[in-house]
Amino acid sequence: MTRTPELKAWGRSTIRTACPLDCPDSCTLEVTVEKGRVVKIDGGDANPATRDYICGKVRNFGERVYGEDRLLYPAVRKGLKGQGVFTRVTWNEALETIAGRMIAIRDTEGADAILPFSYGGSNGLLSQDTNDARLFRGFGTSRLARTVCAAPTGAANQALYGKMAGVTYADYVHAKLIVLWGVNPSASGIHLVPFVREAQKNGATLVVIDPRATALARLSDLHIAPRPGTDLPIALALHRHVFENGLADERFLAQHTRGAGDLRRRASEWTIPRAAEIAGVDPAAIERLASLYAASSPALIRCGWGIERNRNGGSAAAAILALPAVAGKFGVRGGGFSMSNSASWGIKAAAWMDETPEPATRLVNMNHLGRALTEYTDPPVRMLFVYNCNPLATMPDQNRVLEGLTREDLFTVVYEQVFTDTTRYADVLLPATTFLENYDIAKGYGPISLQLVQPAIEAEGEARPNAEVFSQLAARLGLGGAEEETDTLLRIASKLPESAAGLLETGIATPPFGGAPVQFVDVFPLTPDGKVDLFPEALDTSAPAGLYGYQPDPATPQYPLALISPASEKTISSTLGELRARPAALHMHPADAAARGLSQDDPVRVFNDLGEVQCPVGIDRNIRPGTVSLAKGLWRKSTYNNTTSNALVPDTLTDLGGGACFNDARVEVALLGRH
Numbered sequence: 001m002t003r004t005p006e007l008k009a010w011g012r013s014t015i016r017t018a019c020p021l022d023c024p025d026s027c028t029l030e031v032t033v034e035k036g037r038v039v040k041i042d043g044g045d046a047n048p049a050t051r052d053y054i055c056g057k058v059r060n061f062g063e064r065v066y067g068e069d070r071l072l073y074p075a076v077r078k079g080l081k082g083q084g085v086f087t088r089v090t091w092n093e094a095l096e097t098i099a100g101r102m103i104a105i106r107d108t109e110g111a112d113a114i115l116p117f118s119y120g121g122s123n124g125l126l127s128q129d130t131n132d133a134r135l136f137r138g139f140g141t142s143r144l145a146r147t148v149c150a151a152p153t154g155a156a157n158q159a160l161y162g163k164m165a166g167v168t169y170a171d172y173v174h175a176k177l178i179v180l181w182g183v184n185p186s187a188s189g190i191h192l193v194p195f196v197r198e199a200q201k202n203g204a205t206l207v208v209i210d211p212r213a214t215a216l217a218r219l220s221d222l223h224i225a226p227r228p229g230t231d232l233p234i235a236l237a238l239h240r241h242v243f244e245n246g247l248a249d250e251r252f253l254a255q256h257t258r259g260a261g262d263l264r265r266r267a268s269e270w271t272i273p274r275a276a277e278i279a280g281v282d283p284a285a286i287e288r289l290a291s292l293y294a295a296s297s298p299a300l301i302r303c304g305w306g307i308e309r310n311r312n313g314g315s316a317a318a319a320i321l322a323l324p325a326v327a328g329k330f331g332v333r334g335g336g337f338s339m340s341n342s343a344s345w346g347i348k349a350a351a352w353m354d355e356t357p358e359p360a361t362r363l364v365n366m367n368h369l370g371r372a373l374t375e376y377t378d379p380p381v382r383m384l385f386v387y388n389c390n391p392l393a394t395m396p397d398q399n400r401v402l403e404g405l406t407r408e409d410l411f412t413v414v415y416e417q418v419f420t421d422t423t424r425y426a427d428v429l430l431p432a433t434t435f436l437e438n439y440d441i442a443k444g445y446g447p448i449s450l451q452l453v454q455p456a457i458e459a460e461g462e463a464r465p466n467a468e469v470f471s472q473l474a475a476r477l478g479l480g481g482a483e484e485e486t487d488t489l490l491r492i493a494s495k496l497p498e499s500a501a502g503l504l505e506t507g508i509a510t511p512p513f514g515g516a517p518v519q520f521v522d523v524f525p526l527t528p529d530g531k532v533d534l535f536p537e538a539l540d541t542s543a544p545a546g547l548y549g550y551q552p553d554p555a556t557p558q559y560p561l562a563l564i565s566p567a568s569e570k571t572i573s574s575t576l577g578e579l580r581a582r583p584a585a586l587h588m589h590p591a592d593a594a595a596r597g598l599s600q601d602d603p604v605r606v607f608n609d610l611g612e613v614q615c616p617v618g619i620d621r622n623i624r625p626g627t628v629s630l631a632k633g634l635w636r637k638s639t640y641n642n643t644t645s646n647a648l649v650p651d652t653l654t655d656l657g658g659g660a661c662f663n664d665a666r667v668e669v670a671l672l673g674r675h
């Protein structure tokens, strides 16, 4: 396989590819290239769910590719840690330095003193869990639990349904009731929005459950704005309502589920008034939702990731996902639930990683990065190898992460596209290609799609793709021969399930069930006995308050405000954060601002015992009182004092799955300068 022939052409050409960023939609892209440079990025129509439009972030992605922050050459640190002074070296020198250091660490303290650190840079199948895993597994480094996102929702979906495929975007138009629960598609998955609007035109009722009045909440029939972290009581009150009023689908429960009795018992204490009290909402609103849900069909719940980022996130996801089973909402097009569809192809990295099994080395929860770098002994972390991730911007307890990255005795490799916050603390910098410069396989987790990502341009500078760099490093360490990127692509493509045939030839595989399976008609639970497990024992044992057990709000009189950090339309996590211009504002309800004597644009301190963020305040009626919001994915330069919301986020873990509790940050806000 050779690189795209168009690359050789010097005229104007359009290349079809796909977007592998960590966004559910996975758009088909058409990239126009003139004289070897990208001049236009727009949507293509191969993936029908994304139609042929894309978001502004990727339309302007050229600003990243050609921007002044782009990393073009390998480099090593010259100045003090964090000073940001580097000297250019060759790839050979950079890889020799890293390999030498890895061997030295293994020979003195053991290979598990090396911690590879990666997450969402690209969701493609080539850039993660391929040659990187082969290298780190083969060398015996510490393992990383990639739990920063989707760990609690994933644990719940796995245990209840074995990650059965969910309702896809196109089928929303058939629903008569849509509940958007802790999800904001107007920012985080824009192609869902027209389907929701079309359903509304067809007469569907729209309910949004979100502490903020998002764009779709403002267009909804019912908006419930709970205190962050209280979705569990609301969901349990809905269960209680359904069970106690004889509205449960007993036949479905008997035939397709187990554990309904235990779920019913745990829900029995949650009357609607009690749940409403805890959630800080009007009981009449929950009452209305309960009646609507019981009476409507097809009824569809989209369970987002906003509900998982707190101490109750796993149980909340389980209780929400259990609703369609108890209330009998499956078996019709447009009915059931939708969440992540990433498992729908049945693709498992194990298919191409079998020859390098995972060793039983130390497992580090990525949400504990700060702790790992500053506290772990036996052995301490001596090398941190960061790729596909910007942990200084995106992980909890930012000040502790920073303290760790500043350690003189830590050797940090950062393999990146641009000069991020994390990059500044590197000892060795490696330049990575963007998806416009490499191959990949993009798997959507909203629509069920699988597409080929192919280079539209030659790599800028000396940037190289992950598949190639990790295999070259592995070869230097005696862990197999170096592989070209296209060889890795072919190897992985050959291990994909039959359903993915045709991907390399046509650029897009034909999804199972036409990409629109009906739950309990086309797809069934992939649990061991094929039933929905409404009360998985393993979850009950691992959750601190038991499964469906509510843990109270962590607010204190000193720090009464809940700080949330939802996805913004300007970045994907922190990707593209370099392009944000103005300082980001803390969103606050007028009543909370008045109580603190704050006016629009006042500079404020947002603080708790972990840290402080200084930024302007934006008075916003669309956020519930008692909750404040600062966008996810900010870079440190986006505030006055170089910290972001993560400086206020504790590194406590969710009840299930070891996830991050971003929205459990509790803070106070005051005018900057007044103490």
Ligand SMILES: Nc1nc2c(c(=O)[nH]1)N[C@H]1C(S)=C(S)[C@@H](COP(=O)(O)OP(=O)(O)OC[C@H]3O[C@@H](n4cnc5c(=O)[nH]c(N)nc54)[C@H](O)[C@@H]3O)O[C@H]1N2
Pocket (backbone or CB within 6 Å): 022, 023, 024, 120, 149, 150, 181, 182, 183, 184, 185, 187, 188, 189, 209, 210, 211, 212, 214, 226, 227, 228, 229, 230, 231, 304, 305, 306, 307, 310, 564, 565, 566, 567, 568, 569, 570, 571, 572, 573, 574, 632, 633, 663
């Ligand atoms: N533009 C853009 N798109 C993205 C991303 C991005 O950063 N930018 N990130 C991608 C990734 S990695 C992910 S995981 C997804 C996330 O996409 P979403 O599922 O939309 O997740 P969030 O934006 O974290 O939160 C969604 C909503 O939940 C609300 N919320 C916060 N706490 C609670 C709560 O306790 N209960 C309830 N009911 N609601 C709550 C927030 O106000 C927010 O409006 O989006 C993906 N798409």
Ligand SMILES: Nc1nc2c(c(=O)[nH]1)N[C@H]1C(S)=C(S)[C@@H](COP(=O)(O)OP(=O)(O)OC[C@H]3O[C@@H](n4cnc5c(=O)[nH]c(N)nc54)[C@H](O)[C@@H]3O)O[C@H]1N2
Pocket (backbone or CB within 6 Å): 022, 118, 119, 120, 121, 122, 127, 148, 149, 150, 309, 387, 388, 389, 390, 391, 393, 394, 395, 415, 416, 417, 418, 420, 432, 433, 434, 466, 565, 566, 567, 572, 573, 574, 575, 632, 633, 645, 646, 649, 662
């Ligand atoms: N406060 C707060 N923090 C959050 C969240 C929140 O809700 N609130 N949400 C969390 C969520 S949902 C997620 S998913 C995480 C994501 O956190 P991260 O995994 O840190 O994701 P990004 O910020 O997108 O950083 C990915 C980096 O990988 C780089 N990259 C992209 N492609 C490649 C490649 O091919 N090779 C290499 N070597 N590098 C590449 C990009 O340039 C980018 O800097 O953030 C979490 N952080």
Ligand code: SF4
Pocket (backbone or CB within 6 Å): 019, 020, 021, 023, 024, 025, 026, 027, 054, 055, 056, 057, 058, 190, 572
């Ligand atoms: S980030 Fe999402 S909406 Fe934007 S182009 Fe990529 S897949 Fe499409």
Ligand SMILES: [Mo]
Pocket (backbone or CB within 6 Å): 022, 120, 149, 150
């Ligand atoms: Mo995420």
